[in-house]
Amino acid sequence: MNRNPVARLVSFTAFALAAALVCVLVAPRAHAQGKIGIVHLRYILAHSKAGLAAEKSFEAYRARLEKRFRIQESRLAQEQKVLRARLPKESQKARARDIQAFTNGEKMLRKKFVKIRAALYAKHSTLFQPVEKQLLGVIQNYAKTHGYGLILDGSQAGAVVASGGYDLTDKILAAMNEAPAAKG
Numbered sequence: 444m445n446r447n448p449v450a451r452l453v454s455f456t457a458f459a460l461a462a463a464l465v466c467v468l469v470a471p472r473a474h475a476q477g478k479i480g481i482v483h484l485r486y487i488l489a490h491s492k493a494g495l496a497a498e499k500s501f502e503a504y505r506a507r508l509e510k511r512f513r514i515q516e517s518r519l520a521q522e523q524k525v526l527r528a529r530l531p532k533e534s535q536k537a538r539a540r541d542i543q544a545f546t547n548g549e550k551m552l553r554k555k556f557v558k559i560r561a562a563l564y565a566k567h568s569t570l571f572q573p574v575e576k577q578l579l580g581v582i583q584n585y586a587k588t589h590g591y592g593l594i595l596d597g598s599q600a601g602a603v604v605a606s607g608g609y610d611l612t613d614k615i616l617a618a619m620n621e622a623p624a625a626k627g
Contacts, residue, residue, distance in 0.1 A: 486616070487612060
């Protein structure tokens with residue numbers, strides 16, 4: 444996340460302007476065609492059966508990778524202890540060799556960390572894309588069968604959250620949980 448306050452303000456302002464344009468340009472046409480609703484996509488993904496199952500699978504995968512990484516990290520820490528104890532007693536040549544070997548081990552561990560992050564990103568995408576696709580289908584079906592011309596995501600910053608009959612989150616969540624499991 445960008446910590447620069449000016450960049451965040453510009454980003455937020457741009458998003459708020461885009462949301463306002465949607466409300467001004469698209470909403471009147473959508474309202475003429477049907478109703479307007481708001482749904483909190485992140486909430487549904489976090490609380491639906493399919494989203495919870497994907498999250499459980501992801502966390503199990505993450506835990507397995509983290510456990511393997513921690514074992515390798517622990518081995519390197521042990522090597523460091525042994526090396527610190529042994530270095531004062533070694534010759535200059537042996538010291539240089541041991542330090543180089545330890546440095547190579549650190550480099551390999553860093554590369555492993557980068558690979559793990561990439562694997563986690565790929566696994567997250569693999570697990571959640573079918574759920575997101577299923578959610579989109581549920582929303583489209585709900586909009587079609589209930590006469591909604593526009594459904595906005597209330598999860599995003601800058602989105603207007605309305606009360607009353609506009610918030611469809613609970614209804615979409617129930618429909619999502621009743622839908623057949625996502626294939627993925």
